[in-house]
Amino acid sequence: MSLVSDLTDILPFLREQAESLMLDTCLIDRPGEPVTDPETGAVTPSHSLIHEGRCKVQQTLAQSSSPEAGGAVFTVQGSRLDVPVGVGPLETGDRVRIVTAASNPALTGNVYRIVETFEKSWQTAQRVRVEELT
Numbered sequence: 001m002s003l004v005s006d007l008t009d010i011l012p013f014l015r016e017q018a019e020s021l022m023l024d025t026c027l028i029d030r031p032g033e034p035v036t037d038p039e040t041g042a043v044t045p046s047h048s049l050i051h052e053g054r055c056k057v058q059q060t061l062a063q064s065s066s067p068e069a070g071g072a073v074f075t076v077q078g079s080r081l082d083v084p085v086g087v088g089p090l091e092t093g094d095r096v097r098i099v100t101a102a103s104n105p106a107l108t109g110n111v112y113r114i115v116e117t118f119e120k121s122w123q124t125a126q127r128v129r130v131e132e133l134t
Contacts, residue, residue, distance in 0.1 A: 014124045019125070030091065031045060031095065055083050060080050079130050085124070090128055114130050
């Protein structure tokens with residue numbers, strides 16, 4: 001018996017427990033290169049679907065910032081998104097849209113941008129830092 005073997009044995013159960021708290025659903029997509037319609041000339045953004053499924057959102061700070069870009073002021077709040085281990089790989093810049101929020105319907109429709117990924121050896125969930133885009 002060793003700590004490593006104990007952790008190896010319990011890790012699947014701990015992941016199940018972490019996922020049991022992921023009652024919300026989200027779409028995570030990755031912005032791609034703009035696509036031009038050859039018939040109309042219309043340019044539209046492209047996106048690759050990375051994940052559609054379970055997630056959990058948790059605000060990390062009660063403070064927000066209000067950066068200005070292009071004459072517009074944005075409110076940015078720091079939050080964390082949890083998704084099951086194995087989703088992705090997730091990258092900085094991926095966009096997250098909350099589709100359903102079981103415990104807090106006010107989260108439904110919120111859009112976030114992944115600003116920082118975080119990995120470790122004994123993960124029970126993937127936890128990434130996100131900023132809400134409003």
